[in-house]
Amino acid sequence: MITCNALATLHEAGLVLALNPAGGLAVSPASRITPELRIVIKANRDGLLAQLHHEASNDANVHEDDAIAAQRQTDLDRYCWPHSGAMSGQEIDTLVARLAQFTNKGLSLDDGERLADKLVIRDREGDDRRLCLECVHLQGAHRRRCAKALQADVAHEQLANELVSTLQRCCGFQATPAPCP
Ligand code: SF4
Structure with missing residues (x-):
């Protein structure tokens, strides 16, 4: 078991601990390893290795979770637009972002939802028309003005x-x- 003091001592000395390709302990930079620090490392080698392997395994799990989530979304999207009328994950994300944008610009939640729904159809149809509410030049939420x-x-x-x-x-x-495309 590694002590907190040992870790703190090594970090304070500016040492970076990592796993080498063989899974062993790598400490750098070598120029900072004094004889005293060498003793600390040697005395805590097993604990340091266990800690690094634990962190590496957590990182791998996080990446695996991300990959699984992405794959799940891809699988779900197989049943969505353009394969059916159901909204894809990307469309839902865009709709939610637009709703926030429209209500920030003074629209009621109901009006914002109606408009965001309408834009889903617009985008699917490749309609090139846009709203002032999507334009950077629209300023203000209630007394709206156009900067252009x-x-x-x-x-x-x-x-x-x-x-x-x-x-x-x-x-x-x-x-x-x-969030406008
Ligand atoms: S430039 Fe003005 S009028 Fe034109 S889309 Fe933007 S906000 Fe609307």
Whole structure:
């Protein structure tokens, strides 16, 4: 069993502990291993090795869990769009992010949900129209204004709910970095 003091001593000395390819103990940099530290390492070698193997096995489990989750999602998506009308994991993630974006811009939850649902269909159909609510130039949540009003040929301030929620092609449109495709 390794003591906390031994680990702390080695870390404080600036030593990095790792497993070598053969599963043995590797301590670096060698230039920092004083005779005293060499004794600490030797006295705690078994504990240090056990600790490193334990950490390595935890890392492997985390990666395996990620891989399993990704595979499970891929399997689930086999039964979703475009193979059926059910939403894929990616579509659900995008919908949830859009809903947050729209409510942040002042839409009610109901209106935001309706609009986010509508955009799922838009994306599936390859419709190139966009909403002001997806545009970086739309500012404010209630007294909404367009920062590109001249170029876009719209009122500078107080853009109506109907306008910002309508699919359109606007020469001033610039997509927000996320979550809009
Ligand atoms: S630039 Fe166009 S799409 Fe963007 S907020 Fe202004 S009017 Fe809407």
